Amino acid sequence: MKRLTHITSLIAAILVAATFTGCIKNDIPYPRIQANFLTFKVKGEVSPAVIDSTTRVINVALGENVDIYSVTVEDFTVTPGAEVEAGVLDRPVDMSRPVAVMLKIYQEYWWVIKATQNIERYFNVAGQIGSSVIDVPARRVIVTLPEGTNLGALKVTSMKLGPEGSTVTPDISGTTISLRAPLELTVTNHGREEIWTIYAEETASTVTTVRADAWTRVAWVYGQAQEGKNNGIEYRRADTQQWTRVPASWITANGGSITARIINLDPETEYAARAYSDEEYAAEVVFTTGPEVQVPNANFEYWWLNGKIWNPWQENGDQYWDTGNKGATTLGPSNSVPTDDTPTGTGRAAMLETKFVGIGSLGKIAAGNIFAGYYVRTDGTNGILSFGRPFTQRPTKLRGWLKYNCADISHTSAGFENLKGQPDTCIVWSALIDSDQPCEIRTNPKNRKLFNPDDDDVIAYGNIQYGRSVDNYIQFEFEYDYKSTQRVPNYILIVASASKYGDYFTGGNGSVLYLDDIELIYDY
Secondary structure (H helix, E strand, O other), X not given: OHHHHHHHHHHHHHHHHHHOHHHOOXXXXXXXXXXXXXXXXXXXXXXXXXXXXXXXXXXXXXXXXXXXXXXXXXXXXXXXXXXXXXXXXXXXXXXXXXXXXXXXXXXXEEEEEEEEEOOOOEEEEOOOEOOOEEEOOOOEEEEEEXXXXXXXXXXXXXXXXXXXXXXXXXXXXXXXXXXXXXXXXXXXXXXXXXXXXXXXXEEOOOEEEEEEEEOOOOEEEEEEEEXXXXXXXXXXXXXXXXXXXXXXXXXXXXXXXXXXXXXOOOOOXXXXXEXXXXXXEOOOEEEEOOXXXXXXXXXXXXXXXXXXEEEOOOOOOOOOEEOOHHHHOOOOOOOEEEEOOOOOOOOOEEEEEOEEEEEOOEEEEEOXXXXXXXXXXXXXXXXXXXXXXXXXXXXXXXXXXXXEEOXXXXXXXXXXXXXXXXXXXXXXXXXXXXXXXXXXXXXXXXXXXXOOOOOOOEEEEEEEEEOOOEEEEEEEEEEOEEOOOOOXXXXXXXXXXXXOOHHHOOEOOOOEEEEEEEEEEXXX
16 A cells, blocks of 8 residues: 555656646756768769868868869768758859858857869970979969070970860960060860969079988989980089989989989988089089988887786887777777787787677777877777877888788778678878877767878878788888978878778778888888
């Protein structure tokens, strides 16, 4: 009887509460979930869009033949439940300047879409010195010629001032023109016209050594001379007077511009170089090559176990490498560990395994990885990482040893569903950056921020990938692709993962990458 009375009282209390529900103000705040773009694809892109959920910026790279003023968005996905501002992406978008798009899921979040379009432009006339200056914002071209040149009779040898498919009026390619006064040309592309102006200037110097960019065993020397003559670069050690002419196979000429890649130099040695044109020599420039520097513990000999977290450095020693083990061990054991399975049969190597960590459906795929940098902290079950260690040299290649057990992709995330069942892919990559600080990586989809090789602060990048099993150790090697020979890095990034798309929690349970003996090469 007491139990029945208790239940009756409870029901009555619930009914009373329900009666007054309409009179009670709802002060419970909506949940704060950032609305993100997960994938983004436009027609004519030359590489996948890079989505930065931290800054809420999408970077799109367009091909030359794309009309940047009218770009078609072919497909995109967003956080489930999010809504996209109507009328922005469902028609051609003018991406000649940043585009603001609002996503909404409880709150409003503004995103910015930025497009880049690299267009090759050039303008050359016979007998000019160096390459023409192409000033895109001002739409002008400056041609440098020797003093005394007949500016009224210049033959145009090559010309391209607009994107692929553009027309130029008048069409002067291959004709003889006068530059005694500035010459205006109309460049038409996708129905829009631009007025370009061609100028000529004269100089008394017909050969110049512009500069030398010294690396370690390589130097890049730049010169300018009159096009059509016997032009080149020669060099010597500063402690000798014997000049050596750079072989033609080491030189790239673009009109009167000369670029020499001098190889097989000695580290930490002073040299001199100069440009020549027929029998005329330019002033020499002096440069000093850098040291050969290797990264610490690149043979992965040193590890120590802290609880269940394996760390790739000596206990109480200096840390250079780290792994995602601090994140993986929130749901399971370390998946980046030492192994005595090495190329030589002695010492240790790194064994990086992609595993599903957790119980049942409560968990996620964790890609085995190792990187130069350190694990900052765990965000839920996601990682915040710092990629990069101080470094100021310019290697040409990265070499190492690996073997790989390739499993089929068993787990995917939004935007990668089509990869399920396909062979997994391991990756080793490296980059040199000149930013003021290391590269922060966030794997949480709510504020994801990943490395982008096309970022402005990336000087050089290279990688190697295998989408199949490699049963026995092989030596691998890849070159750094430099954007500039002049820029000096502040940091080096070296990253290896058993699953290429591990940052997106996509990979094959059981993929294992063995890695050993990383080495930086400084010559070609």
